[in-house]
Amino acid sequence: MGNERISIFDMFKIGIGPSSSHTLGPWRAAQRFLDVLRRRGVLDQTEGIHILLYGSLAKTGVGHGTDIAILLGLSGDDPVTFDVYQVMPKVQDIKTSQRIRLGGQHAIPFSYTDNLMFLYAESLPFHPNAVTFQAFLQDGTAVSETYYSIGGGFVVQEHDAESVLSEVDLPFPVDTxxxxxxxxxxxxxxxxxxxxxxxxxxxxxxxxxxxxxxxxxxxxxxxxxxxxxxxxxxxxxxxxxxxxxxxxxxxxxxxxxxxxxxxxxxxxxxxxxxxxxxxxxxxxxxxxxxxxxxxxxxxxxxxxxxxxxxxxxxxxxxxxxxxxxxxxxxxxxxxxxxxxxxxxxxxxxxxxxxxxxxxxxxxxxxxxxxxxxxxxxxxxxxxxxxxxxxxxxxxxxxxxxxxxxxxxxxxxxxxxxxxxxxxxxxxxxxxxxxxxxxxxxxxxxxxxxxxxxxxxxxxxxxxxxxxxxxxxxxx
Structure with missing residues (x-):
């Protein structure tokens, strides 16, 4: 809290319902995880992926579309532009085919039942809305990142909680x-x-x-x-x-x-x-x-x-x-x-x-x-x-x-x-x-x-x- 520089477009974000913390935030977190895999050059080496949902994301995730948002985010789709009429058909296709195309380009096996886990009894200390992505690579190693959806579509990465928003020098900084x-x-x-x-x-x-x-x-x-x-x-x-x-x-x-x-x-x-x-x-x-x-x-x-x-x-x-x-x-x-x-x-x-x-x-x-x-x-x-x-x-x-x-x-x-x-x-x-x-x-x-x-x-x-x-x- 405090010392943040918040723009109009941080408070007002275009997206898809039903929840900014449980839909838009996890969607953005999935996109950020894709970016991590791309930056490390391992997206095409990924053989499998696990998603762990904690706390409130687990308990009300299905009702809030958290699972749907994450699958679309991992598929490389963007909530600002994705056709809302294709939300359910695309998710159903992932479930039926048991395959997901990471970033829209690299297809891997994916089981909705086994690879997307709702940890109802577990919660992480920083915030109740937490999700961990685990990518398993061909060489036997794994890439894991945890993100927190802190409300309003804002997302912070674990160990990076202070860098929620870009720091700029405003002519009229306001906290109160x-x-x-x-x-x-x-x-x-x-x-x-x-x-x-x-x-x-x-x-x-x-x-x-x-x-x-x-x-x-x-x-x-x-x-x-x-x-x-x-x-x-x-x-x-x-x-x-x-x-x-x-x-x-x-x-x-x-x-x-x-x-x-x-x-x-x-x-x-x-x-x-x-x-x-x-x-x-x-x-x-x-x-x-x-x-x-x-x-x-x-x-x-x-x-x-x-x-x-x-x-x-x-x-x-x-x-x-x-x-x-x-x-x-x-x-x-x-x-x-x-x-x-x-x-x-x-x-x-x-x-x-x-x-x-x-x-x-x-x-x-x-x-x-x-x-x-x-x-x-x-x-x-x-x-x-x-x-x-x-x-x-x-x-x-x-x-x-x-x-x-x-x-x-x-x-x-x-x-x-x-x-x-x-x-x-x-x-x-x-x-x-x-x-x-x-x-x-x-x-x-x-x-x-x-x-x-x-x-x-x-x-x-x-x-x-x-x-x-x-x-x-x-x-």
């Missing part, structure tokens, strides 16, 4: 909300403007803007697709998708073939409170139903919480007439800075902190972003983030069946609505009279995470996860 506020006071910059100045330490401004808009286009495509796709979610819980039905009811059955005309039609429905509330819920549901279906989503800051920020951004676009590139970039830049403060001072991993670390953080990010876009001061932005997290403290992660479905999908609607409420409260309050600072709530969240029983940290060993009798098929 107080430091952020000091820089804003010294410069007069909005939080989003300060973030954009920092981003130039990594790349030219036009590249940052193009990258943010790519993030947005992925978000809007996910929302639109989720609002127009019916069916039952995979995994065995038989959860029916609801966003498409809500969308159809709210628009009285009128069909739309593109995002822009769809948004215009929603606006025509007016601004009745119940109408807006239904749409915010629909937006959030749509994203997380896509996430649960191995669709393309954006970590915001995680996959399990990926519906909160898109829902609040879509609310801003639709009901505040803010469908403008500058507002979209302002929103995403502000959100990323708040998320980075939580990552530095606490955690964004449910396996470390429960769902407060995912839905709570995403709600705080969205509340802050919405507040700035609606004209709030820097202090009001931080106040909104504090309010949103304050009312998620202690939220557990207890997914039924280890799937990112119940209660995960509905929790995104709750996080989105709380974010909007927090923004409204902050905009109508004097932040100078706030009793609780954002730094105080970040610290409290981390202390709460440390005190939380491990069975409530994405293990499916407690809470709702053990209240519903299940007989799920093997993936």
């Amino acid at each position: 909300a107080q430091e952020l506020m000091v820089w804003c006071m010294k410069t007069g910059l909005k939080i989003s403007e300060l973030v954009m100045e920092n981003e130039m330490a990594w790349r030219p401004e036009d590249e940052t803007k193009a990258g943010i808009m790519q993030i947005f286009h992925t978000l809007k495509d996910c929302i639109y697709k989720g609002c127009h796709t019916q069916g039952v979610l995979p995994g065995g819980l038989h959860v029916e998708r609801r966003a498409a039905k809500m969308n159809k009811r709210l628009l009285k059955g009128r069909p739309y073939t593109d995002y822009d005309s769809w948004v215009s039609a929603i606006r025509e429905g007016g601004k009745d409170f119940n109408y807006i509330l239904d749409w915010v819920s629909c937006f959030a549901l749509s994203v997380n139903e896509e996430n649960a279906s191995f669709g393309r989503v954006v970590t915001a800051p995680t996959n399990g919480a990926s519906g909160v920020i898109p829902a609040v951004l879509q609310y801003l676009i639709t009901f505040h007439d803010c469908y403008r590139d500058d507002k979209i970039m302002q929103f995403i830049a502000t959100a990323s800075e708040i998320g980075s403060i939580f990552k530095k001072g606490a955690t964004i991993s449910a396996a470390m902190g429960g769902c407060q670390a995912e839905i709570g953080v995403s709600s705080a990010m969205a509340a802050a972003a919405l507040t700035e876009c609606l004209g709030g001061s820097q202090r009001q932005v931080l106040m909104a983030a504090e309010i949103a997290m304050e009312h998620h403290l202690g939220l557990t992660c207890d997914p039924i069946g280890g799937l990112v479905q119940i209660p995960c999908i509905e929790r995104n609607t709750m996080g989105a609505v709380k974010a909007i409420t927090a923004a409204q409260l902050a905009l109508n309050s004097n932040p100078d009279k706030a009793k609780v600072s954002l730094d105080a709530v970040v610290s409290t969240m981390w202390e709460t995470a440390q005190d939380m029983n491990v069975k409530y940290k994405e293990t499916a060993d407690g809470g709702l996860a053990i209240k519903v009798p299940l007989s799920l098929p093997e993936c």
Whole structure:
């Protein structure tokens, strides 16, 4: 925690659902292991491979698609570009043929049952999400590497835990909300403007803007697709998708073939409170139903919480007439800075902190972003983030069946609505009279995470996860 240099594109990553820590992270870890084999010149000499999953990755790995992600990662596929419709067919082919093509070029025997091991009773000390890859070479030697998926798609290698992110010299380095506020006071910059100045330490401004808009286009495509796709979610819980039905009811059955005309039609429905509330819920549901279906989503800051920020951004676009590139970039830049403060001072991993670390953080990010876009001061932005997290403290992660479905999908609607409420409260309050600072709530969240029983940290060993009798098929 702390002393990290976190970019917008570290907090917002394009990938495939259903989990940033259990899907995207292990996928990236598999890719990194391939790179190790390539650098050592032994990829073509590999005769066999074992994958050992520990802790939370073992206990909820199948429900979160960890096995699927690792097989695709070892196959050389990338989560940003891989065709989501080919996820299941390719994995099934690996299982059936009992062969995997490492890096897409070197085929070796592979048994899903024997070579992919879920070590349910074992955990490594650095982080609950751990995976070890072992490659066995023709000369009888082996290459072994262990990686930790620490939340939000971030991956660190064993013995390299301090080098999580690239070190750069930022003009406005920030680890805490107080430091952020000091820089804003010294410069007069909005939080989003300060973030954009920092981003130039990594790349030219036009590249940052193009990258943010790519993030947005992925978000809007996910929302639109989720609002127009019916069916039952995979995994065995038989959860029916609801966003498409809500969308159809709210628009009285009128069909739309593109995002822009769809948004215009929603606006025509007016601004009745119940109408807006239904749409915010629909937006959030749509994203997380896509996430649960191995669709393309954006970590915001995680996959399990990926519906909160898109829902609040879509609310801003639709009901505040803010469908403008500058507002979209302002929103995403502000959100990323708040998320980075939580990552530095606490955690964004449910396996470390429960769902407060995912839905709570995403709600705080969205509340802050919405507040700035609606004209709030820097202090009001931080106040909104504090309010949103304050009312998620202690939220557990207890997914039924280890799937990112119940209660995960509905929790995104709750996080989105709380974010909007927090923004409204902050905009109508004097932040100078706030009793609780954002730094105080970040610290409290981390202390709460440390005190939380491990069975409530994405293990499916407690809470709702053990209240519903299940007989799920093997993936």
